[in-house]
Amino acid sequence: xxxxxxxxxxxxxxxxxxxxxxxxxxxxxxxxxxxxxxxxxxxxxxxxxxxxxxxxxxxxxxxxxxxxxxxxxxxxxxxxxxxxxxxxxxxxxxxxxxxxxxxxxxxxxxxxxxxxxxxxxxxxxxxxxxxxxxxxxxxxxxxxxxxxxxxxxxxxxxxxxxxxxxxxxxxxxxxxxxxxxxxxxxxxxxxxxxxxxxxxxxxxxxxxxxxxxxxxxxxxxxxxxxxxxxxxxxxxxxxxxxxxxx
Numbered sequence: 001x002x003x004x005x006x007x008x009x010x011x012x013x014x015x016x017x018x019x020x021x022x023x024x025x026x027x028x029x030x031x032x033x034x035x036x037x038x039x040x041x042x043x044x045x046x047x048x049x050x051x052x053x054x055x056x057x058x059x060x061x062x063x064x065x066x067x068x069x070x071x072x073x074x075x076x077x078x079x080x081x082x083x084x085x086x087x088x089x090x091x092x093x094x095x096x097x098x099x100x101x102x103x104x105x106x107x108x109x110x111x112x113x114x115x116x117x118x119x120x121x122x123x124x125x126x127x128x129x130x131x132x133x134x135x136x137x138x139x140x141x142x143x144x145x146x147x148x149x150x151x152x153x154x155x156x157x158x159x160x161x162x163x164x165x166x167x168x169x170x171x172x173x174x175x176x177x178x179x180x181x182x183x184x185x186x187x188x189x190x191x192x193x194x195x196x197x198x199x200x201x202x203x204x205x206x207x208x209x210x211x212x213x214x215x216x217x218x219x220x221x222x223x224x225x226x227x228x229x230x231x232x233x234x235x236x237x238x239x240x241x242x243x244x245x246x
Contacts, residue, residue: 009234012245013163019244020201042204044085047185049207053077083110091193100146105193106189110182118180134221136177143175162198164192167233168226175221203237
């Protein structure tokens with residue numbers, strides 16, 4: 001499959017990285033900050049909305065850009081949007097590589113103001129994913145799976161294309177489902193950490209495109225075949241940055 005991906009995707013991914021790097025070197029610092037802020041707002045909105053937040057994009061933008069809280073919306077949605085945005089920026093400046101303690105810290109930062117009882121804690125109960133036929137692992141299996149995940153990550157980062165690695169980091173982590181809540185958000189933060197660390201542009205998964213996203217995840221999880229999600233991920237990544245290929 002690596003040979004197939006190399007022909008189908010990897011050349012385009014390298015071109016995207018090169019054009020992205022060239023663009024960032026040519027624009028001003030203030031323009032970079034504006035681009036990051038715009039992405040952060042969109043990423044926070046979509047990632048939160050996928051997980052059930054009631055905030056609209058406009059409400060999210062006013063909240064994050066101007067500090068204006070929406071009326072008649074759950075305070076939990078407001079606080080978690082603010083926490084997600086702060087976590088995104090913290091991820092961008094995180095110098096060390098991914099570790100288990102890093103993930104626990106990020107989860108704590110996401111939920112410390114809304115769900116302190118689960119913030120930074122591995123679940124000790126069974127869970128089901130609403131609308132999915134996939135059943136996450138039992139709690140007793142989580143720690144061994146986490147250990148396997150980081151052993152795999154340590155090997156994979158040395159030999160995989162970073163976009164391929166980012167997609168599998170997302171898939172593997174959300175499939176482990178180690179937390180009671182926030183697995184999707186943390187896994188999407190993790191995927192962008194991998195991309196950012198390797199010098200690739202970040203990826204946002206739009207709320208409007210969630211159905212194909214859900215289907216790709218579920219197919220890979222149920223069939224235990226990574227390629228379903230991997231191909232979906234790389235196609236959507238290239239689609240998002242097709243302007244760099246013109």
